Amino acid sequence: MSEQYDVIVIGAGVTGLSAAWWLARDGLSVLVLDKGVVGAEASSRNGGGASHYQSPLFAEEQRLWPMMDDLLGYPTEHQAERVIIATNQHDFDHYNFIADICVGMGWPVDKIDGDTAREMVPIAGDNCLGGIHFRFGGHANPQRTVQAYAWALQDLGGRVIQHCPVTSIETAGGHVTGVTTPRGAFTCGSLVVAAGPQIAGLLAPLGIHVPLAAGRAEMIVTEPAPLMRLGGVDGNGLYGRQTMRGNLAFGGGPHEWIDTAPEGPRARPTTPLSRSLARRVAELFPRASHLNVIRSWAGVVENTPDGRPLLDRLDNLVIASMSGVGFGLSPASGHAIRDLVVDGACSFTDIGKLSLARFADLAPDWRETAGWLPLASA
Ligand SMILES: Cc1cc2nc3c(=O)[nH]c(=O)nc-3n(C[C@H](O)[C@H](O)[C@H](O)COP(=O)(O)OP(=O)(O)OC[C@H]3O[C@@H](n4cnc5c(N)ncnc54)[C@H](O)[C@@H]3O)c2cc1C
Structure with a gap:
């Protein structure tokens, strides 16, 4: 028997952990899986800036940051x-x-x-x-913030399993049913994929093309x-x-x-x-x-090709990539992901511009066209 959760989140970075914390606040059973440790990648290595005024998530980011220490119960040094x-x-x-x-x-x-x-x-x-x-x-302090999300999630009964890479996403009848890891299979009602640059590779076998x-x-x-x-x-x-x-x-x-x-x-x-x-x-x-x-x-x-985050729900799958501004936006991105999972739509802003569909006509060589060439070939 595989363990069953309301929501599984792939990725214990700020995006995945904030989403998991928001979902656990709703009383849902939440499991976060990471191939490394909490915040091992960009989420603990960034500049800590939180001033992304161009984003539709920014007003909510601004509303939430001054409250985050109290809401999480741990310091972010905001x-x-x-x-x-x-x-x-x-x-x-x-x-x-x-x-x-x-x-x-x-x-x-x-x-x-x-x-x-x-x-x-x-x-x-x-x-x-x-x-x-x-x-x-x-x-804010990225290292402290990412850990604050994880502890706050665990305080609400959420679970984080570190060193547990998701090797495949399982589906049946067009719906996501769970994930497979070296530590066994886990089943879920909804899946949030917040795996940073690895999102593209995780979703490609499902026929979902994410340009990152x-x-x-x-x-x-x-x-x-x-x-x-x-x-x-x-x-x-x-x-x-x-x-x-x-x-x-x-x-x-x-x-x-x-x-x-x-x-x-x-x-x-x-x-x-x-x-x-x-x-x-x-x-x-x-x-x-x-x-x-x-x-x-x-x-x-x-x-992403246009530098904007990608935040979208396809059936019971939510995709979240923050395109280089994920730390500052994390209080708001987690809220938006919670809304997508629970209510099917974001309650506080229009995230239509952040949909995956905007890349439907993207040429396969978009990286080359944008001049994003590996150093060796530049
Ligand atoms: C040097 C630097 C400076 C930056 N400065 C800023 C800044 O000032 N302000 C700002 O807002 N943003 C900044 N950013 C960007 C910001 O750090 C990212 O946008 C943000 O951390 C993304 O968070 P995330 O949780 O979406 O992804 P990540 O932090 O990349 O987390 C994804 C997680 O998924 C895990 N994962 C991947 N594949 C799998 C798998 N198969 N199974 C299980 N787990 C998996 C990874 O181990 C990782 O922990 C900066 C980034 C860098 C690198």
């Missing part, structure tokens, strides 16, 4: 607000353009001059021209700097945050992504990319340029 500072005129103009977009969407943003920026970010230097101050958004490209991104961590009022600072092609100990934890933008096989070896940092990140952190924060880099890591980012 801090509100964010600053983006410019060290050249091109970036300064671009950030002001972003500010205008945000204001047009109703999000409060201040345009700040160099002196104000240096007051808010004391490690910025004379090269700082100013920037913008989001009086919304924020950041995996990109490798890196982060570095410096020795601690004196604590700043706002820990979330972006600029110079970097995103990141100051940890509660004072360390600067920063990652780079798409220009440093390289393609990688989803089933390939674990992502590891490389000297050239880490060095480039360190140089740009020193340019952004000249008054902290003496700090040594003490840690670095890499992670694999899941990317």
Whole structure:
């Protein structure tokens, strides 16, 4: 006899765990399976940013983040607000353009001059021209957040099995019936596939084509700097945050992504990319340029062709890929997945733009067309 659950979730990243927690709050029996440990992949390796104002899930993300410590019962180290500072005129103009977009969407943003920026970010230097101050958004600690979701789920009776890869998804009569793992079969009423870049490979045998490209991104961590009022600072092609100990934890933008096989070896940092990140952190924060880099890591980012998350329900199967912004959106993505599983539709926003059907006419060579070539062939 295989164990039976109301819902099985493949993937113990922030998306799968948040969904599982939301579902367990409804009293459903929930099992989360992961091939590794909780948050082993992108979910514990990211920049912790939570300011994705373009997403239909953003208003719910913003509503929920300030409450998450209380709702989960464990700390996420969430801090509100964010600053983006410019060290050249091109970036300064671009950030002001972003500010205008945000204001047009109703999000409060201040345009700040160099002196104000240096007051808010004391490690910025004379090269700082100013920037913008989001009086919304924020950041949290990815490692603590992903574990908080898992503990909160378990407190509600949910189960997480680590080191338990799903090798196949079972179906009968067009419905998903369960999954097979090396530790046996598990059956379920509904299945949530939140397996990051591995979603495509898991669903291909069911004839479901999910266009995802995996990109490798890196982060570095410096020795601690004196604590700043706002820990979330972006600029110079970097995103990141100051940890509660004072360390600067920063990652780079798409220009440093390289393609990688989803089933390939674990992502590891490389000297050239880490060095480039360190140089740009020193340019952004000249008054902290003496700090040594003490840690670095890499992670694999899941990317859809249009950069938007994929959140859809096909019969009793829900597919959830967050396309590189899954950490910040996780309180809201879990809520949306709960709604899709339980009610069949998202209750708080229109997620029509996030459907799988939007890729129906995608050409098979979309990666090449977009210029997303493996490093070796670039
Ligand atoms: C360096 C870096 C910086 C980033 N910065 C930010 C940021 O600042 N803000 C932000 O919002 N996002 C950021 N992201 C993106 C964010 O981390 C991801 O969008 C998010 O973590 C995706 O979460 P997930 O749970 O959907 O997927 P994942 O974290 O990839 O989790 C998927 C899980 O599924 C498991 N799995 C896969 N296949 C199987 C299988 N067959 N059986 C069982 N388990 C399986 C994996 O082991 C993994 O634990 C960043 C990512 C990286 C790498």
